[in-house]
Amino acid sequence: AQSVTQLDSQVPVFEEAPVELRCNYSSSVSVYLFWYVQYPNQGLQLLLKYLSGSTLVKGINGFEAEFNKSQTSFHLRKPSVHISDTAEYFCAVSRVQGAQKLVFGQGTRLTINP
C-alpha cells in the first residue's frame, strides 16, 4: 500500500516570499507523484507530475517540485508567491503498474498575506 504525508497542514507566507510545501511518501512499489491545487470554491487542478527522467519538474503558475527517491520526498516550491496562490495543495501518488488510483495526502493550506 502507499501513503502520503504532508508535513504542514497550514503555511502562511508573505506575498513575494518563497515557499516550500513538504510531501513525503511511502510505497513498496514504484510510484508516480503528483501535486494538485484546489482554489477556493473550485475543483482540483493538476499542478505538475513526476513520471520519469529529470527529478526537477516544472508545473503551471511558476511552481516546481523535486523528486528525491532516497528521501522519498516530493516537495513543492515557488520562488515568489502571489495572493492568487492562496489555495489548498495536495500531494498524491499512484502505482506505476495498473490503474491510476491516486492516494492523497491530507493537504496543505497556503495562505498568502500582503
Place this chain on the structure above:
Amino acid sequence: GAGVSQSPSNKVTEKGKDVELRCDPISGHTALYWYRQRLGQGLEFLIYFQGNSAPDKSGLPSDRFSAERTGESVSTLTIQRTQQEDSAVYLCASSQSGTSTDTQYFGPGTRLTVL
C-alpha cells in the same frame, strides 16, 4: 464547458435515507473515478470505471455504497441508509485512458451533509 460536472452541488439528507450523486465526465474519457473528501482530510479513492471492464470497487467503505456507469458516459454513486459519517465532499474525476501516466480532471464535487 467541457469539464467534469457533478450534481447536485449540495445535498442535505436525514440519516437513513438513500442518496444519488451524479457525475458527467469529459466527453471521450474512458476512465472515471470517485473519491471522498472528509473534512480536514485528503481524498480517499472509492471506485474506478474503465470502459466496459468490471469496475474496481476496492475503495468502497461498505456495502451501502454502490456506483454505476452507463457505457463511457454518466456515472451515479448511490449511498443507501446514509449515516452521519458519510458526510463529506464526493468528487468525481475522469481521464482519457485510465493509464497510470494519465491526468485526472476533477469535477467541483457534491457536498453531502447527513443530519
